[in-house]
Amino acid sequence: MGFGFVQKWEDQYSDAKISGPTMCAIHNAQRVLADQRLTPPEIAASVLPTRSRLDDWGSWGGDADASAGRNPGAVFAQYDTAAGTVTSRYDLVEPGPRGFGRVEYTIEAENQPRRVILVTVRF
Numbered sequence: 001m002g003f004g005f006v007q008k009w010e011d012q013y014s015d016a017k018i019s020g021p022t023m024c025a026i027h028n029a030q031r032v033l034a035d036q037r038l039t040p041p042e043i044a045a046s047v048l049p050t051r052s053r054l055d056d057w058g059s060w061g062g063d064a065d066a067s068a069g070r071n072p073g074a075v076f077a078q079y080d081t082a083a084g085t086v087t088s089r090y091d092l093v094e095p096g097p098r099g100f101g102r103v104e105y106t107i108e109a110e111n112q113p114r115r116v117i118l119v120t121v122r123f
Contacts, residue, residue: 007051016052021090021121022077025105028119033107045083046109053085054078073101083109099123 004017018026026047033043054076073092078085087106094100103119 005049009051016049016079017055018049018052018077018079019055019075019090021075021101021103022088022105024121025088025090025103025117025119029105029107029115029117032117033115038112042083042109042112046081046107046112047086048081049079049086050082051080052077053080081109083112097123 004015007014007016029047030043033046038046075090077088080086085108087108089104090101091104092099092101100120100122103121105117105119107115107117
C-alpha cells in the first residue's frame with residue numbers, strides 16, 4: 001500500500017510514490033503537529049508532498065531489493081513540501097505476526113524547529 005501523485009519539475013511531469021510506512025508516518029505526524037498547536041494549513045505545508053526527491057520503494061517487510069545496501073530491512077523516502085523537506089526511514093525490527101517496525105520521520109519546515117517523530121508499527 002502507498003500513495004501516488006503527479007509532480008511537475010522544470011516543465012516535465014512524472015509520477016511519484018510514497019510507501020506505506022511513510023504514509024503511516026504522515027498520518028501520525030499530523031496528530032503530533034496538531035497537539036503542538038500548528039494550524040491545519042501549517043500541518044499540510046509541513047507533511048504533504050509536492051515533489052519527490054528519493055523513492056526507495058519497499059514494503060512492511062523492508063527493502064524490495066534486499067541485496068542492495070547494508071540495511072535490507074530499511075526503506076527511505078525524501079520529498080519536498082510547501083514549507084520544506086521531509087525524510088522518512090522505515091526499519092523492519094521484528095518480522096512476522098506480532099512483529100513490528102519503526103519509522104523515523106524528520107520534518108524540516110521553514111520558520112519551524114526541526115522535528116523528528118518516531119512511529120512504531122505493529123503487525
